[in-house]
Amino acid sequence: MVISEIRIYPLKVPLKEPFVISLGTIYHARNLLIEIKGSNGMTGQGECSPYSFINGEMLEGQMALAPLLAKLWIGKNPLEIENRMLELDKLLSANLALKSAFDMALYDLNARYAQMPLYQFLGGANDRVLYSDRTVSVGEPEKMAREAAQYLDMGFQSIKLKLGGPVEIDVLRMAAIREAIGDHLPLRIDANQAWTVSEAVRTLRALEKYNIEHCEEPIEAGDLVGLKYVRENSPIPIMADESLFDHRDAIRLVQCGACDYFNIKLTKSGGIANAMKITAIAQSAGIASQVGCFSETRLGITALVQFVLANKNVIHFDLDSPLMLAEDPIIGGVMIEMDGRAQLTSDAPGLGAVVKEEYKDNDRVVLVI
């Protein structure tokens, strides 16, 4: 089998309501879909969800760059995953979100070819039911508390709160939320880099009494010295998110002792191949991981769940992006219940999920043959 054609589609899906974090606001999922066709007629699909304020990538830029990467693969063997990904890295540095869509499509095609569900192709087992948290946008304390209470009623087993300063307001937000939902439900927080080092230490100490599992990315991404200081002075464990893209970042975080947890996202790591390297590092270093998402549809989330089923190191799940979408453009794959329960209900080969035909924008598709 060789790769005979690759189709590159923009994939736009409206959100139920705007998603607000300390770095910006999102109204639509504007994702990229890569579809690889083999000479035997089999196809593989991959998706990424670029967030320019996290990774510097945008759909428009990806639509321009993707054909250059696709051309490298035409006529080549899709079963040689390592060689194919090395070719992308040689032509184009960075752009890990874009590369992750190619990686996902390649893994989908490989697992389909092997007639295995992807988790099995990766050496895993479908022996876990995952419970996703639900994310509350940063905003007025009362509005956040109302939303958190609603998610508690819906049956979510943990809630993730977006914070973002000032310190006094973040403390008011947490106080309002605990008041509304009681003391028992585990809470996670994410500052998305909003605090300085001293603000982070001050805030995390002030939040100690609210029973918080971990805090994602308290300070500016990449400041590992600062992050280590925050970690050493925080009563709440620290999770690296924007400071952790690929496996190279993972080893640096371990070397610096800068975090307690990793937050792995396929759109950040460059795909499944690199994400497997991150969990190998995590496992070796005794660091547990969470998986997270941007605004992926159930296609990307299905790939993420299949990856989790092959990595017991991953113990926290932030898989709620499909619940934020107003429409579901995917057939098959992982089912996500309204209480966050995520389960792969079929052992169909590959991802076991495909994008519905009507969501493939045939006016804007780029075909590479």
Ligand SMILES: [Mg+2]
């Ligand atoms: Mg985060």
